[in-house]
Amino acid sequence: MAKIVNSWNDWDPLKRVIVGRCDNSMIPPEEPATSEKVPVDSEMRGMWGLRPLATVERGNECLENLVKAVEDRGVVVDRPTPLQWNQAIGTPDFRNDSMMTCMPPRDILLTIGNEIMASANSFRCRYFEYLAYWPLMKQYFDEDPEFKWTQAPRPRLTDASYKHNYYDEKITLEERLVRTANKDFVTTEVEPMWDAADVMRMGKDLFIQHGLTTNRTAMEWFQRYYPELRVHAMNFPGDPYPIHIDATFVPLRPGLIINNPHRHPAEGQLAIFEANDWEVVDAAQPAHDEPPALCYSSVWLSMNCLVLDPKTVIVEASEVHQQEQMDKLGMNVVPVDLRDAYPFGGGLHCSTADVYREGGCEDYFP
Numbered sequence: 001m002a003k004i005v006n007s008w009n010d011w012d013p014l015k016r017v018i019v020g021r022c023d024n025s026m027i028p029p030e031e032p033a034t035s036e037k038v039p040v041d042s043e044m045r046g047m048w049g050l051r052p053l054a055t056v057e058r059g060n061e062c063l064e065n066l067v068k069a070v071e072d073r074g075v076v077v078d079r080p081t082p083l084q085w086n087q088a089i090g091t092p093d094f095r096n097d098s099m100m101t102c103m104p105p106r107d108i109l110l111t112i113g114n115e116i117m118a119s120a121n122s123f124r125c126r127y128f129e130y131l132a133y134w135p136l137m138k139q140y141f142d143e144d145p146e147f148k149w150t151q152a153p154r155p156r157l158t159d160a161s162y163k164h165n166y167y168d169e170k171i172t173l174e175e176r177l178v179r180t181a182n183k184d185f186v187t188t189e190v191e192p193m194w195d196a197a198d199v200m201r202m203g204k205d206l207f208i209q210h211g212l213t214t215n216r217t218a219m220e221w222f223q224r225y226y227p228e229l230r231v232h233a234m235n236f237p238g239d240p241y242p243i244h245i246d247a248t249f250v251p252l253r254p255g256l257i258i259n260n261p262h263r264h265p266a267e268g269q270l271a272i273f274e275a276n277d278w279e280v281v282d283a284a285q286p287a288h289d290e291p292p293a294l295c296y297s298s299v300w301l302s303m304n305c306l307v308l309d310p311k312t313v314i315v316e317a318s319e320v321h322q323q324e325q326m327d328k329l330g331m332n333v334v335p336v337d338l339r340d341a342y343p344f345g346g347g348l349h350c351s352t353a354d355v356y357r358e359g360g361c362e363d364y365f366p
C-alpha cells in the first residue's frame, strides 16, 4: 500500500496529476448561474448543444501534449472517465437539459493534504460532473490507506440559490465592475457553493475568491471544516466576470505571485503577503487579443500555468510574453501547445488536478 494522495500547494514537486478529457463536451443551456458567465457579445449566447467533434478531437490532442510533457518529466498521469454529458438531469429541486464536460478537473476536485474533496458547484449543469472522477477516487481509496475521499455538502440549487433578474442584457461593463466592487454576485447565501478553482492552497492558508462561482457561506463552511487552516476571502474589483482565482492571482513558488494587472486584490487583502515579504508582480500581457472561438474564459489564461516544481513551470506555447517573464523570474519554462483546449474550460492549471506533490503543510505566513 502506497501513499498516493498528498498536496498542500501549487508549487511543490509534482509527482501525480489528473488531466481532463474533452470527450462528449457540451455547451450547456443557459441557467440562473451561467447566464452571468457568457458575455453579452459572445457568439455563445443563446447557443447550446454538443461541441463540434473536430474541436473535441483537437482539444484532446492538446491535452495529450500536456500528458506527454509531464510524463516525460516523471509525473504519473490519471484520466477521468467521461459520461454522456448530453443527458438531461434532474434532482428533487431542479431539472437541466444537459450536463457539460469533464474539463476542467481543477473546478471539481480540491486536494488538501491526503484528502480530495469534490466541490459544491453553483452551475446546475456541473452537478454530476464528479462522477467522471469516481473511478479514480475508488482506485486511490483502494491503494492508499490514508486517502480521504470526500464530497462537500451538495447544494440544492433551487431558485433560492440565485438572484433573479441579476442578469440583464443591457448591463454595461462599468455596471458589472460596480457589482464586483460591491461584492454583488449572482449567487445568494442560502447554502455553501464553490468551485475548487476559486481556492488557492498555500499550506496552512487557503485564499478563496469570492465571485460568481463561490459565495461567502462557502468560506465560513471551509473555516469550520478545516479549523487548523486559515481561510482568507479575496476579491478582485477589476474583474467584471470574477470566476476562478487561477487566471488572476497565481503563485510560482514560496514568496512569489504573478497578479493579473487588471485584477488587483481589494483594499487590505495584500497586507498579509506584504507583511511576509512576498513579491506580487504584475503578469505579462497575453499574446492574444481574443480568446479562441467558443471559449468562456478571457485571454488571461496566458497566466494559467502549471508549476512542476519551484523552478519549473509549464506555460502555453503561444504565450511568448508570459514565457519571457517567467524566464526573467528565474523559472525554467516548458512550453506546451494547449490553446485549442481553452474552449473546454481553461488553461494548463485548470486542465489538471493535483494528486501528489512532495512536501507537507507549511506555514508561509507566520
Ligand code: DAV
Residues within 6 Å of the ligand: 197, 243, 244, 245, 246, 247, 296, 297, 298, 299, 300, 301, 345, 346, 347, 350
Ligand atoms: O480570466 O476568464 C478563467 C479561469 C478558468 N478556470 C478568466 C478566468
